[in-house]
Amino acid sequence: MTSQERIMRAGDYVLGLMDEADRARAERDLTIDPEFREAVWSFSQRLEALDNDAPAEPVADGLWTRVAAEISGVTQQTRLELVQSDMEAAGVPVAAPDRHGALGLKRPMSGFFRGARGTALAATMLAACALGYVVGQASVTARDPDVVVVLLNEEEVPGALVEAYGDDRVRILPLTNFDVPAGKVLEVWTLYDTAVGPVSLGTMASSREAVLSGPDLPAPRPDQLYEITLEDAPRSSAGRPLGPILVKGLAVSPPR
Amino acid sequence: MDDCDSLMRRVAKGDRSALAAIFDLEAGRLIAIARRIVRRRELAEDVVQEAFVTIWRKAALFDHERGAARAWMTTIVRHRALNIIRDGGRLDFHDADQLATLGDRAADADAAYAGLPETEDLKRRLDQLEPERRRSIVMAYVVGFSHGEIAAHLGAPVGTVKAWIRRGVASLRECLS
Numbered sequence: 001m002t003s004q005e006r007i008m009r010a011g012d013y014v015l016g017l018m019d020e021a022d023r024a025r026a027e028r029d030l031t032i033d034p035e036f037r038e039a040v041w042s043f044s045q046r047l048e049a050l051d052n053d054a055p056a057e058p059v060a061d062g063l064w065t066r067v068a069a070e071i072s073g074v075t076q077q078t079r080l081e082l083v084q085s086d087m088e089a090a091g092v093p094v095a096a097p098d099r100h101g102a103l104g105l106k107r108p109m110s111g112f113f114r115g116a117r118g119t120a121l122a123a124t125m126l127a128a129c130a131l132g133y134v135v136g137q138a139s140v141t142a143r144d145p146d147v148v149v150v151l152l153n154e155e156e157v158p159g160a161l162v163e164a165y166g167d168d169r170v171r172i173l174p175l176t177n178f179d180v181p182a183g184k185v186l187e188v189w190t191l192y193d194t195a196v197g198p199v200s201l202g203t204m205a206s207s208r209e210a211v212l213s214g215p216d217l218p219a220p221r222p223d224q225l226y227e228i229t230l231e232d233a234p235r236s237s238a239g240r241p242l243g244p245i246l247v248k249g250l251a252v253s254p255p256r
Numbered sequence: 257m258d259d260c261d262s263l264m265r266r267v268a269k270g271d272r273s274a275l276a277a278i279f280d281l282e283a284g285r286l287i288a289i290a291r292r293i294v295r296r297r298e299l300a301e302d303v304v305q306e307a308f309v310t311i312w313r314k315a316a317l318f319d320h321e322r323g324a325a326r327a328w329m330t331t332i333v334r335h336r337a338l339n340i341i342r343d344g345g346r347l348d349f350h351d352a353d354q355l356a357t358l359g360d361r362a363a364d365a366d367a368a369y370a371g372l373p374e375t376e377d378l379k380r381r382l383d384q385l386e387p388e389r390r391r392s393i394v395m396a397y398v399v400g401f402s403h404g405e406i407a408a409h410l411g412a413p414v415g416t417v418k419a420w421i422r423r424g425v426a427s428l429r430e431c432l433s
Contacts, residue, residue: 007426046428049376051330054289057300063283
């Protein structure tokens with residue numbers, strides 16, 4: 001999606017000119033594509049002036065009571081659940097597939113997907129293909145990423161998206177709120193060569209979108225492992241992952 | 257508004273009183289927005305009721321936004337209202353009759369545009385658009401006209417209307433960025 005297409009879609013979404021299927025896709029993209037989100041909210045905030053003209057209507061006495069009664073039986077959804085349901089509504093199943101046995105990664109890299117590798121890879125490919133047209137073009141200012149990675153948690157649910165570029169930059173888009181206690185950081189790793197072992201790409205203080213300028217490494221390749229671990233601040237003292245793995249995934253080439 | 261944004265962050269953490277506070281601040285405005293689309297007051301209240309349930313359920317999505325709580329709520333209300341008029345299931349004959357009067361609805365849209373203060377940035381931007389592009393955008397936004405309804409009202413082919421809107425959105429965006 002070019003930035004021009006993104007603006008046109010944001011326009012159609014805000015103006016209410018999409019059919020239901022397009023709107024479901026747009027709402028998914030709102031969740032996962034920061035630039036589409038920015039286009040939508042900046043356009044809708046500008047148009048807001050047109051709403052100010054309508055004099056506020058009186059609010060019927062019982063209306064809040066009705067709302068309150070209804071929400072008393074409604075559980076709030078987590079961000080992750082919402083991302084999943086948005087994607088499912090857009091025809092992309094991302095729920096954890098049935099699998100036998102836990103990944104059981106108690107130590108970093110120890111499992112390296114092993115038996116579950118196929119399943120995890122399949123889930124990653126599926127999600128990456130679905131996201132590809134968005135993620136692959138999410139950086140309007142830069143060239144396309146060399147690879148995209150959907151990082152999955154232990155339940156194989158997407159927890160973060162990574163775009164890795166040939167110039168060593170890595171863009172991380174968390175899809176969930178990682179709990180980062182005081183004194184801890186999120187550290188992003190990649191394994192481009194098992195002989196070298198995992199290499200740190202940088203750290204993040206919280207679950208906010210971040211662009212890391214990683215060390216000078218060979219261009220990222222499909223099937224390269226990426227993961228995020230929780231480490232003591234300011235970064236893992238050993239230069240390799242010591243803390244628990246929060247999410248991990250294998251890179252794929254985005255569809256062009 | 258900051259008020260709404262900080263309240264919405266509390267809603268995302270499960271605070272019902274924050275939702276009640278947002279309701280007090282915003283319900284009247286949101287009913288008015290819905291009413292311009294669905295026309296009938298009871299329907300507009302239904303829309304806002306459903307929207308607040310959605311806001312409650314999905315507040316976690318907002319927490320990550322850049323702080324556009326009002327725009328987010330407006331979007332939910334408008335889309336809910338559009339669903340109602342487009343699927344038609346909740347409208348009776350009387351409503352359908354009302355909806356058919358494109359002229360009345362178009363007049364509301366024109367009035368919303370005319371009501372923009374001259375000092376408003378959006379007013380100046382819209383003024384720079386060719387009239388049919390401006391009217392198409394305003395009719396879609398304010399009263400929820402579809403491409404087909406805009407086409408019928410302005411007596412132009414649907415494809416032409418789509419092109420007007422695309423160009424209008426593009427030039428509004430250029431102006432705004």
